[in-house]
Amino acid sequence: MRISRFTPRRCAALLPSVFLMLLCALVASAQADMNGYWAFHVKDGGVAYFQLQQNGENVSSVSPAGRGGGGGGRGGGLTGTLHNGKLHLETAPPAAAPAGAPAPAGAAGGRGAAQVRITVYDGAVTNANRVDVSKTTTGGKTYPGWFERVPREEAVPNRVAPPELHDVPDNGLARTPPMGWNSWNKFQDEFDDATVRGMADAMVSSGMAKAGYTYIVVDEGWTSGRDASGHIIGNGKFPNMKALADYVHSKGLKIGIYSSPGPQSCSGRMGGGYEGSFNHEDDDAMTFANWGYDYLKYDWCSARGVYDGTREANQGAYQKMGEALLKTGRPIVYSLCQYGSGDVWKWGAKTGGNLWRTTGDIGDRWESMEQRGFGNIEISKYTRVGHWNDPDMLEVGNGGMTADEYRTHMSLWCMLQSPLMAGNDLRSMTDETKSILMNPDVIALDQDREPHPVQYLSQQGKSEVVIRQLSGDAYAVGLYNRGDNPAEISFRWDALKFDTGLYGFRRLVAQDLWKHEPVPTTGDTFTATVPKHGVVLLRVSIAAGRGGF
Numbered sequence: 220m221r222i223s224r225f226t227p228r229r230c231a232a233l234l235p236s237v238f239l240m241l242l243c244a245l246v247a248s249a250q251a252d253m254n255g256y257w258a259f260h261v262k263d264g265g266v267a268y269f270q271l272q273q274n275g276e277n278v279s280s281v282s283p284a285g286r287g288g289g290g291g292g293r294g295g296g297l298t299g300t301l302h303n304g305k306l307h308l309e310t311a312p313p314a315a316a317p318a319g320a321p322a323p324a325g326a327a328g329g330r331g332a333a334q335v336r337i338t339v340y341d342g343a344v345t346n347a348n349r350v351d352v353s354k355t356t357t358g359g360k361t362y363p364g365w366f367e368r369v370p371r372e373e374a375v376p377n378r379v380a381p382p383e384l385h386d387v388p389d390n391g392l393a394r395t396p397p398m399g400w401n402s403w404n405k406f407q408d409e410f411d412d413a414t415v416r417g418m419a420d421a422m423v424s425s426g427m428a429k430a431g432y433t434y435i436v437v438d439e440g441w442t443s444g445r446d447a448s449g450h451i452i453g454n455g456k457f458p459n460m461k462a463l464a465d466y467v468h469s470k471g472l473k474i475g476i477y478s479s480p481g482p483q484s485c486s487g488r489m490g491g492g493y494e495g496s497f498n499h500e501d502d503d504a505m506t507f508a509n510w511g512y513d514y515l516k517y518d519w520c521s522a523r524g525v526y527d528g529t530r531e532a533n534q535g536a537y538q539k540m541g542e543a544l545l546k547t548g549r550p551i552v553y554s555l556c557q558y559g560s561g562d563v564w565k566w567g568a569k570t571g572g573n574l575w576r577t578t579g580d581i582g583d584r585w586e587s588m589e590q591r592g593f594g595n596i597e598i599s600k601y602t603r604v605g606h607w608n609d610p611d612m613l614e615v616g617n618g619g620m621t622a623d624e625y626r627t628h629m630s631l632w633c634m635l636q637s638p639l640m641a642g643n644d645l646r647s648m649t650d651e652t653k654s655i656l657m658n659p660d661v662i663a664l665d666q667d668r669e670p671h672p673v674q675y676l677s678q679q680g681k682s683e684v685v686i687r688q689l690s691g692d693a694y695a696v697g698l699y700n701r702g703d704n705p706a707e708i709s710f711r712w713d714a715l716k717f718d719t720g721l722y723g724f725r726r727l728v729a730q731d732l733w734k735h736e737p738v739p740t741t742g743d744t745f746t747a748t749v750p751k752h753g754v755v756l757l758r759v760s761i762a763a764g765r766g767g768f
């Protein structure tokens with residue numbers, strides 16, 4: 220049934236009848252017709268939807284393409300040719316992302332340095348509804364895949380009205396910020412069941428579990444769609460999601476999973492989005508519960524294609540899953556991921572959310588981390604027990620920042636009481652990475668049971684002193700140098716307003732949490748030389764006894 224065998228000329232030679240010749244020509248042109256809606260599948264990867272149009276031998280995609288959120292996920296539109304049954308398409312560079320959208324992987328603001336990604340699809344038409352192709356990415360990686368013709372309704376699902384809003388009851392979970400590991404920062408969607416099991420093993424053997432890290436979260440990349448009854452299922456990389464959960468539980472850990480309020484997730488390195496929970500919220504929540512999952516990261520992605528962009532629609536979409544999770548009866552931590560749009564910190568808890576992303580995706584670069592960490596200080600007052608601002612997962616150990624920068628990263632996240640989701644390969648951590656991720660004194664700031672807002676004591680040029688009151692009448696004090704040269708930074712001890720007050724035999728005690736040593740509290744001020752992009756982090760409290768100022 221290849222089109223090359225049924226060209227009009229061959230048909231004419233074989234069949235003298237003019238009528239049959241015309242029929243063959245019609246069949247050939249019908250088979251060669253790429254006009255319509257297509258799903259591009261990567262084997263064990265995501266699916267990207269395109270509306271293609273053909274003009275002679277030229278083929279291009281029509282924008283917006285549909286359910287992946289436009290242009291087939293994070294790629295740009297497609298342009299190319301169909302010649303003698305051979306299809307060649309390339310992605311055009313992606314258009315600028317709408318405000319609030321996650322940065323495209325590999326693009327400016329995304330994980331790596333700014334670059335234009337061109338993906339090439341080459342293959343042969345199998346029949347009128349299928350073209351087998353291989354896809355080659357900018358990095359030269361090739362993935363087998365296929366284009367499959369789909370009905371318009373599948374490519375462009377109807378928009379829906381959000382449900383009426385009401386408050387979903389608090390699930391009583393995540394009384395301190397959740398700690399764990401998530402696959403995305405290191406692996407994107409190129410990981411599998413064995414990787415996750417390896418990470419669970421390493422969580423225990425490295426000491427991370429003892430330090431408090433509990434959740435192993437499988438981010439985008441695990442599903443292939445739905446079975447005949449509509450239940451969500453794993454793909455070739457994740458053949459048995461229940462067995463994986465059992466394994467992680469057998470290590471004394473908890474496990475998390477990932478989905479979207481839209482029909483598809485965003486799209487990773489392999490390309491295209493994976494199945495989302497749109498219109499299957501109750502069923503998916505029950506499936507996750509039956510498999511034994513303890514945590515759900517729920518990522519907006521293609522939901523922008525089915526809900527309007529209002530805050531109410533956003534809240535409604537998250538409320539649906541919040542309720543569905545509660546109905547399962549299983550304790551499942553609910554992690555909202557919609558990049559902070561509509562000031563989610565003001566309403567995320569009403570959807571049953573335990574944590575909500577406040578920013579676009581973090582990259583393993585100083586500027587990206589700095590912007591997210593310091594940018595969260597002003598909204599830290601919205602963080603409270605069971606409901607946490609999430610400036611995105613940790614990059615510590617991924618290699619893109621210096622040790623000083625990673626210490627600043629960890630210090631800021633703990634100062635903000637952010638969820639601590641390690642995003643590195645736990646199986647191969649250097650001692651330095653371990654010392655940053657597992658510093659018990661810094662983690663203790665994060666896990667303090669009394670959330671108080673973070674405040675600026677001073678901001679002078681690129682030197683900033685940031686404090687947070689802790690339980691037990693103590694303070695965390697961070698002296699941050701955002702500048703490119705070492706800086707002397709000071710603060711006055713009496714700027715810390717202790718509830719107890721300083722009188723009689725009371726005195727201050729202060730501990731440098733990175734040097735693991737006490738610092739003198741004599742004199743009016745504390746001064747430290749802080750390296751470029753570095754931090755000095757103190758815990759200051761009151762102890763009975765003579766001394767101090």
Ligand code: GLA
Pocket residue numbers: 321322403438439484485486487518556579580
């Ligand atoms: C979004 C999220 C990321 C990750 C990816 C997966 O960009 O913000 O954390 O889950 O989707 O595609």
